[in-house]
Amino acid sequence: MPQKSIQEPAREVPLYGEYEVAVLGGGPAGIAAAATAARAGKRTLLIERYGFLGGMGTAAGVTNFCGLHGNVHGEHHRLVQGIASELLARIDRLDGLNKPHLILGKVFAQAYDTAAYKIAADDLLATHKVDILFHALGAGVVMTDERRIDALMVETKAGRRAVSAGIFIDCSGDGDLAAWAGVPFEVGDEDGHPLYPSMMLRLNGIDPVRAGDAWRTIPQLMEQATAAGTHRFPRKSAIVRPQRSGIEWRVNFTQVAREDGHAINGIEPDDLTRGEIEGRKQALAAFEFLRTVPGFEKSYIVDLPPQLGIRETRRIKGGYQLSGEDVLGCASFDDSIGVNGWPIEAHVPGDVVFTFPPIPESRGYNELPYRMLVPEGIDNLLVAGRCASMTHEGQSAARVSGACFVMGEAAGSAASLALAGNRMPRDIAVEKLQEALRQQGAFIGRGQAVPQGL
Structure with a gap:
């Protein structure tokens, strides 16, 4: 039409x-x-x-x-x-x-x-x-x-x-x-399928002593949570690393896809709109999981960026x-x-x-x-x-x-x-x-x- x-x-x-x-x-x-x-x-x-x-x-x-x-x-x-x-x-x-x-x-x-x-x-x-x-x-x-x-x-x-x-x-x-x-x-x-976009987030309120090198242990904790059925993750690889202050960490567990499983297309307005909403949902789910990780129990989301990360x-x-x-x-x-x-x-x-x-x-x-x-x-x-x-x-x-x-x-x-x-x-x-x-x-x-x- x-x-x-x-x-x-x-x-x-x-x-x-x-x-x-x-x-x-x-x-x-x-x-x-x-x-x-x-x-x-x-x-x-x-x-x-x-x-x-x-x-x-x-x-x-x-x-x-x-x-x-x-x-x-x-x-x-x-x-x-x-x-x-x-x-x-x-x-x-x-x-x-x-x-x-x-x-x-x-x-x-x-x-x-x-x-x-x-x-x-x-x-x-x-x-x-x-x-x-x-x-x-x-x-x-x-x-x-x-x-x-x-x-x-x-x-x-x-x-x-x-x-x-x-x-x-x-x-x-x-x-x-x-x-x-x-x-x-x-x-x-x-x-015609581009790389998957991601929604980043930053957390504050982390106890850096208790968190330690959490980026080394989090992948295993993700596997355990998946096996137990308590959490589902859009991708295996996760980025969880401290910023300069130590109490603030950057996080990326996300992979934003369309309903057909292919990547959101960053030059399609409707795709971008759905991607922003889905990205924030995934960011929230990642945060809820991280609150179960030692040192992250009292953390909170300090920033969700202005836009989805297009690759x-x-x-x-x-x-x-x-x-x-x-x-x-x-x-x-x-x-x-x-x-x-x-x-x-x-x-x-x-x-x-x-x-x-x-x-x-x-x-x-x-x-x-x-x-x-x-x-x-x-x-x-x-x-x-x-x-x-x-x-x-x-x-x-x-x-x-x-x-x-x-x-x-x-x-x-x-x-x-x-x-x-x-x-x-x-x-x-x-x-x-x-x-x-x-x-x-x-x-x-x-x-x-x-x-x-x-």
Whole structure:
């Protein structure tokens, strides 16, 4: 049955501003892209739907940086440097950064306080003189030429506004800007099913002495509760780890599915609505179970985040699609703009399955090619973050915050080089981009010495 529609009258849309670079989305990729472009002297605007930065890391309550580190021949190193180091230093000065902790005994992740992340990101962008437009939802594009975006339309409290720019960078996570411009994309696996989303929560009131290393014992307690029939869990793998204070822990037991068992689709409005409600139900059930765990008896929910944690929606088609084979084979690329040290993290029905490159035999990281940021068909657009050009398996690894920082910094640098040379982003000299990234302190592989320390 054809969908009913309403004809919207034509209207004049006020121009919010004219910029050299406009970035849609304020997650790790957007933060890095905007800060890098502005630091290079380009008039830059960052547009964000919420009133704060951080993307899924704050809006979905992830509270944990994954992919900053890598296991290089059995030794741990922080591989993601550059603009990410500036942000981490600011979070640390606010006493909001945990020491890195081991995941599955193989790779480090690093937790943070969400309030500190928000404040640190504000300060980073202010330092580099980025203009920010909060509470602005991208709504479409204007194109008088099928290969060039003239303006991005955004919805604000003051109504619809237009933003014009020489180069646009899509860091929306969902590939919204690219899709509006007609860039081809894929969603999910070969059957169109994306990774499962999760609803995070944070608990307070934990007795850290009695809780101890509860994350080691909770999986067995879950098995016992399942066998006894007292609790049911949507997935086997659980994340229960302390934040910096010790009395506050982050929790993720959830895996949000549709009635048919497949993952909620984060670009379908009805799916998102059902997913938010189901996610909160699962979070409550996880909390009720945790109250039976020693040290958690008097705990309480201190935060359910503003939105469901989406892992995968659209992935644009660019000059190269990073694959699962690239991740597990620790691939190298002539046009590398940084590296990813996170393994394939497959959210399969009822479980989370990690697949690592050989450790300690391999170097433990793959390079990320510039081509994955350059979409097909549009001349003044770059795409960075989890919606960049990757296969389903490749995205299962390189979607995490570490790789997003890498892609964002490269996109911001590429935009500034393209503008300076009056070129399209796809036509810049990659060697100049790589040199610029090295000078900014980034580690791009390509024979460069591996950064020391964590």
